Amino acid sequence: MHWIIHYDIAACVILLIVAILFFTKKSYPDNSTKIFKYLLISAFLSAVFDIVSAYSCYAAETGKIPIWLSCIVSVIYFISLNMIPVCYYLYILFVTQNGEITVVEKYLAIGVVVIELLLICSSPFTGFIFRYTKSGVYERGIGLYLLYGMALFVLINCLMMTIKFRYMLSVEQRNAVYFYSVASIMVVIYQMYNERLLLTNFACTISLLLMYLSIQNPGEYVENDIKTLNQKAFIKMCRMNVKGGRPFTIVAFELDGFKYINEVLGVSNGKDLIASVADFLHKNFQKKKIFHLSGIRFALITSRNNAEEIVEKINKRFSSPWDVSGVDVVLTPHICLAKYPDHVNTIEEIMYAIDYSIQEAVENTFNNVVYVNREFLNKKNRETRIEHIIKNAMENDSFQVYYQPIYDVKAKSFSSAEALVRMTDEEMGIIFPDEFIPIAEKTGSIIKLGEIVFDKVCRFLNSEDSLRLGIQFVEVNLSVVQCMQEDLAGRLLEIMDYYQIDYSRINLEITETANFGNNEILVNNMNTLIDKGITFSMDDYGTGFSTTNYLIELPFRIVKIDKSIVWAAMDDSKALKILKYTVAMLRSLELKIVAEGVETLEQADILKRMGCNYLQGYYYSRPVTEKEYIDFLQEPPL
Numbered sequence: 143m144h145w146i147i148h149y150d151i152a153a154c155v156i157l158l159i160v161a162i163l164f165f166t167k168k169s170y171p172d173n174s175t176k177i178f179k180y181l182l183i184s185a186f187l188s189a190v191f192d193i194v195s196a197y198s199c200y201a202a203e204t205g206k207i208p209i210w211l212s213c214i215v216s217v218i219y220f221i222s223l224n225m226i227p228v229c230y231y232l233y234i235l236f237v238t239q240n241g242e243i244t245v246v247e248k249y250l251a252i253g254v255v256v257i258e259l260l261l262i263c264s265s266p267f268t269g270f271i272f273r274y275t276k277s278g279v280y281e282r283g284i285g286l287y288l289l290y291g292m293a294l295f296v297l298i299n300c301l302m303m304t305i306k307f308r309y310m311l312s313v314e315q316r317n318a319v320y321f322y323s324v325a326s327i328m329v330v331i332y333q334m335y336n337e338r339l340l341l342t343n344f345a346c347t348i349s350l351l352l353m354y355l356s357i358q359n360p361g362e363y364v365e366n367d368i369k370t371l372n373q374k375a376f377i378k379m380c381r382m383n384v385k386g387g388r389p390f391t392i393v394a395f396e397l398d399g400f401k402y403i404n405e406v407l408g409v410s411n412g413k414d415l416i417a418s419v420a421d422f423l424h425k426n427f428q429k430k431k432i433f434h435l436s437g438i439r440f441a442l443i444t445s446r447n448n449a450e451e452i453v454e455k456i457n458k459r460f461s462s463p464w465d466v467s468g469v470d471v472v473l474t475p476h477i478c479l480a481k482y483p484d485h486v487n488t489i490e491e492i493m494y495a496i497d498y499s500i501q502e503a504v505e506n507t508f509n510n511v512v513y514v515n516r517e518f519l520n521k522k523n524r525e526t527r528i529e530h531i532i533k534n535a536m537e538n539d540s541f542q543v544y545y546q547p548i549y550d551v552k553a554k555s556f557s558s559a560e561a562l563v564r565m566t567d568e569e570m571g572i573i574f575p576d577e578f579i580p581i582a583e584k585t586g587s588i589i590k591l592g593e594i595v596f597d598k599v600c601r602f603l604n605s606e607d608s609l610r611l612g613i614q615f616v617e618v619n620l621s622v623v624q625c626m627q628e629d630l631a632g633r634l635l636e637i638m639d640y641y642q643i644d645y646s647r648i649n650l651e652i653t654e655t656a657n658f659g660n661n662e663i664l665v666n667n668m669n670t671l672i673d674k675g676i677t678f679s680m681d682d683y684g685t686g687f688s689t690t691n692y693l694i695e696l697p698f699r700i701v702k703i704d705k706s707i708v709w710a711a712m713d714d715s716k717a718l719k720i721l722k723y724t725v726a727m728l729r730s731l732e733l734k735i736v737a738e739g740v741e742t743l744e745q746a747d748i749l750k751r752m753g754c755n756y757l758q759g760y761y762y763s764r765p766v767t768e769k770e771y772i773d774f775l776q777e778p779p780l
């Protein structure tokens with residue numbers, strides 16, 4: 143018989159090109175890549191041996207080579223040809239099920255392979271698949287149809303699998319797989335009836351090419367310039383391990399000091415440095431498990447118990463400088479370590495944990511390594527939720543301002559109050575400012591929030607009730623972040639002017655803190671506002687750092703002694719003495735004193751005797767709503 147082999151030759155050429163691309167480029171190291179490799183090898187062998195067997199049959203028929211040799215060629219051809227649908231079946235399973243297959247699927251594949259191998263290898267003796275007649279002519283055996291049938295069975299299974307798990311693939315990937323399945327089924331049927339034109343391998347090759355481009359394309363998972371797997375590959379590998387329930391540890395790190403390199407030494411040097419870091423990782427750790435997550439962030443995955451060792455090696459390397467075009471640069475890695483399933487359970491949690499713990503490592507000046515744990519994640523989860531709640535509260539204008547009346551000892555009246563912000567969430571209930579103010583400060587939303595509170599206070603001060611009840615002033619808390627805004631004074635004056643508030647009716651509280659940072663801006667803001675007649679209180683006196691310094695440097699009129707200092711004095715005679723002298727000292731500086739946290743009559747009496755000007759605390763009133771505050775002032779508990 144004369145076979146037409148042109149398509150086989152074309153198939154060989156295309157497969158060769160795909161094979162060169164596949165084997166020379168770094169690809170994602172998973173089971174589907176492994177199977178794709180076998181698929182390529184089977185297809186290539188099948189195309190080559192299709193051609194060789196066409197010639198060997200002819201040579202055997204004409205007596206140029208012995209029949210047994212031709213039989214061996216045919217056996218190799220049939221084996222490689224029939225391995226293609228099986229490899230393809232496994233490939234589809236791995237791709238659609240993230241590298242996992244069930245026992246049934248596994249045994250189905252093994253069963254098909256065993257039956258096919260038995261049928262093919264025994265064929266030279268049984269003549270079931272092919273045989274040579276006594277006169278030396280090659281003939282197809284009846285068993286060939288059985289092989290075709292099995293191939294069809296496997297291919298139809300693949301098609302069904304693709305339809306079932308279609309959501310696991312992108313549109314192009316899906317189309318490539320559909321094309322492969324349908325084309326192969328049609329070609330198998332065609333080949334059953336038409337044996338002269340050898341089309342199978344060509345159809346299979348075109349499909350493989352499409353599949354290579356759409357699914358197996360290594361560019362999708364690899365960063366070519368530094369030959370490292372990317373974030374997509376990282377997510378894929380984590381997902382596979384999570385699905386398979388295989389424990390693993392992630393060591394992720396971010397490079398500190400990189401901004402300087404890009405700015406001072408140039409972006410191209412920055413890129414070289416990233417490549418050097420990748421190179422160091424490649425030389426020291428398992429190549430398949432190194433990922434470049436983003437600009438200055440890398441991650442390693444290890445399934446062994448050697449995460450601490452990895453951290454140690456990274457720290458050791460970074461303790462010496464990196465050479466960037468002749469300049470020695472020192473970089474600090476901020477490292478996080480997360481264990482699955484001990485600390486993280488889902489891929490979302492993994493990405494989230496990396497983000498947050500690296501941030502934590504950056505903020506932590508004492509240790510550059512952060513171990514992710516449940517408690518930490520829960521805290522971060524809550525923080526993120528609160529961040530959202532703050533954002534929503536701003537959009538919906540649902541912040542409330544409560545007022546805590548302050549007792550004026552000399553006037554024996556409640557002539558002022560402190561404004562305290564409140565936020566409630568349907569699910570989480572009331573969230574106290576001690577928790578959400580630091581979060582708002584971190585995210586910067588405190589600036590807007592501070593203005594919202596200030597606006598509400600001014601509107602209240604402008605109301606008929608407040609004027610009628612003789613509220614002299616309200617103390618409004620300012621965050622350090624607000625104080626560092628150059629336009630703070632201007633913004634506050636604008637709001638007061640809008641409500642036509644007498645400037646003396648506002649007192650601003652600033653907490654003494656070590657990080658006043660850019661003090662000049664704060665002083666400018668204070669001076670601008672003081673010139674207009676606004677006064678300032680130093681809040682939480684006694685809890686901070688260089689308190690006296692601030693009292694000398696900054697123009698405060700009131701000092702609020704922190705409740706912890708007040709409470710300590712009530713329990714301990716030494717602390718009482720300190721408080722006594724503090725009050726005397728502050729009075730000698732002509733500062734007014736507010737004692738916070740007054741909870742009992744006894745405390746109030748002691749503080750009055752000491753000479754405190756104002757008293758604030760639950761003994762008089764808790765912070766209350768605007769309406770309750772008005773009611774309170776109408777009938778003060780005196």
Ligand code: C2E
Nearest residue numbers: 562563574575576579595619620621739740741759760765
């Ligand atoms: P703070 O400025 O020291 O406010 C006083 C806090 O002590 C208030 O807590 C108040 O409810 C509480 N307190 C008052 N008297 C007593 C008492 O007798 N016993 C006890 N145990 N507690 C008392 P709150 O309202 O939870 O506020 C906490 C902190 O949140 C405030 O501390 C302040 O630093 C901050 N904050 C509140 N509102 C704002 C605001 O609008 N802006 C800014 N930046 N910070 C605010």
Ligand code: CA
Nearest residue numbers: 560619651681
């Ligand atoms: Ca305060």
Ligand code: CA
Nearest residue numbers: 681682702738
């Ligand atoms: Ca306070």
